[in-house]
Amino acid sequence: MSIEQLAETAQAMVAKGKGIIAIDESTSTIGKRFEQVGIANNEENRRAYRELLLTTPKLSEHISGAILFDETIRQSTRDGVPFAKYMTQQGMIPGIKVDKGTHALAGFPGELVTEGLDGLRARLEEYYKLGARFAKWRAVIRIGEDMPSGTCIDVNMHALARYAALCQEQGLVPMVEPEVLIDGDHDIETSYEVTEIVLRGLFDALYSQSVMLEGTILKTSMVLPGSDCDEEADVEEVAEATLMCLKSSVPAILPGIVFLSGGQSDERATAHLDAMNRLGPNPWPLSFSYGRAMQQAALKLWSQDLAGNVRKAQDTVYARARDNGLAAQGKFAG
Secondary structure, three states: OOHHHHHHHHHHHOOOOOEEEEEOOOHHHHHHHHHHHOOOOOHHHHHHHHHHHHOOOOHHHOEEEEEEOHHHHOOEOOOOOEHHHHHHHOOOEEEEEOOOOEEEOOOOOOOEEEOOOOOHHHHHHHHHHOOOOEEEEEEEEOOEOOEOOHHHHHHHHHHHHHHHHHHHHOOOEEEEEEEEOOOOOOOHHHHHHHHHHHHHHHHHHHHHOOOOHHHOEEEEOOOOOOOOOOOOOOHHHHHHHHHHHHHHHOOOOOOOEEEOOOOOOHHHHHHHHHHHHHOOOOOOOEEEEEOHHHHHHHHHHHHHOOOOOHHHHHHHHHHHHHHHHHHOOOOOOO
C-alpha cells in the first residue's frame, strides 16, 4: 500500500468528531470484566458482547474504527457476516491489536517490556487479508522509585518503531501506544516530565527506523497526577499540561492523536478531551480511543439481561460515542 493510502486511512481514523472504540481486551482481561458483572467467560458470550458493541445503531456517526482482538477479527455477527466486513460496510475501519502483552524486563525489577515482534510480519499479512487496515501495539511505562529507567524507555520505543515499520510494509496504519500508567503517588509535574521523555524517545525511534509519520497514529495517555497523589488536578490543568507536553514532543506532520482513558472515569476522560479541543486550534486532530470509558455502562446493563437488554446497552454505547465525538470538537456541553 502506498504512503498516500496509509495517510488517507490515518486521516479517516481521526475524521472530524470521530474516534476509535477499543474492544481488544484479551480473553483473560474480558474475563475479569465479565466476572465483575456475573457473565460467564465463554466464546459465545464474548462474540455476542462484541456484536452488541459493533452493531450499535448509528455508531459510525461518531466512531471511525474499532480495535479488535485476534479472536474477534475471526468472528461474525449472528447473521454470519464477519465483523471486519460488517464494519467496512458500515463505514468503520477494522483495526487489530498485535502485541503479545507485557512481560518483566530482565535486569530491571518492576519494569515491563511488550513482546510480540517474533513472527509479526506473517501475522500482519494475515490480518490484512482478514480485513484489518490499522494495528495497535501498547508499551507500558511505570513511574516509581528510580522508574522509568532509560533502558525501559529505549527498549519499548525501539519495539514500537519496529512494529510500526512492519505494519507500514504490510499496508496497515500503525497506532503506536506508549502508556504512562496512572498508578502511583507522583504529581502532575513528574507525569509531564516522563511523558515528554517517552514521546521524544518514541519519535526518535520512529524516525531512525524510517517510519512514515503521515501514515501513523499516536495513542497516548494524558498528563495526569498519579492515582494516589494527594494533589488533584482540575480539568483545565490536565488539558493545559497535556497539550504543552504534546506540542513540545510530537511532530505536526502526524495525522492525529487519540487518547486512552487509562483509569479515568468516563466523565473525566470526556471532559479532559473537550477542554483540550477548546484550547485549540492544535497542530493535529485530538480524539479518543477509549475502551472501558466507552463500554462500562453498557456491560453493566447487558449483564442484567443478556437477551433483553441489548438495545438499552447499545443506547449507552451510542451516547458515550456521541459525547466523545462532541468532545473531539470542543463542543461537549457536559
